[in-house]
Amino acid sequence: MTDHAINLRDKLARFTEHWSPRVIAEMNDYQFKLVKLQGEFVWHAHADTDEVFIVLEGALTLQFRDKAVPLAAGEMYVVPKGVEHRPVAGQECSVMLVEPRGVVNTGDAGGAYTAQNDVWV
Amino acid sequence: MTDHAINLRDKLARFTEHWSPRVIAEMNDYQFKLVKLQGEFVWHAHADTDEVFIVLEGALTLQFRDKAVPLAAGEMYVVPKGVEHRPVAGQECSVMLVEPRGVVNTGDAGGAYTAQNDVWV
Helix, strand or coil: CCCCCEEHHHHHCCCCCECCCEEEEEECCEEEEEEEEEEECCCECCCCCCEEEEEEECEEEEEECCCEEEEECCEEEEECCCCCEEEEEEEEEEEEEEEECCCCCCCCCCCCCCCCCCCEC | CCCCCEEHHHHHCCCCCECCCEEEEEECCEEEEEEEEEEECCCECCCCCCEEEEEEECEEEEEECCEEEEEECCEEEEECCCCCEEEEEEEEEEEEEEEECCCCCCCCCCCCCCCCCCCEC
């Protein structure tokens, strides 16, 4: 049982890589991950789970095949399971993801952006 | 499928009651809730689930039987399932809770602070 608060800013300061989620906490079989985004990610979907984006710093756009949802710091969005999406961020953006343990960042798409899973910071 | 970002500040502005969680989003069978705290809550535990506290504004202390964990804005903590805890906030504090749908705020304790469940804002 952790004895101290998890400070999001402190955790963000510990890594610089983009598109490389770092786990900061677990709740039951779910994980809270921090990720820094910049540029255009790959189109992908997660067949088995919703995925939550909470923007901590900066802004991004969640592109869907039929729309685009802009998200700024202090805003969140739930990407429904099975729905293709692509995060795009002109400037660096820091996000907290919430999703079940084991979810891979590129979902069904794979490819060069696929990050090692379950890396803690 | 929601078409817009969920803005945490806007949602917080829509209610004033303390100790009365409001659901703002669902991910699979989990809910994200906002709650405003002030004063001392009841000691309670949730036998079946962990519970996440993410502080959005202000500060609180999570009291446990064997320790106290101070939490400020930008900090989070996972209360393990079955562990007695009590949030205490001298000044008003705004928190996002993450837990499975159906969790009652007072857990096993019941009493006057027990809020209606599944109220959205």
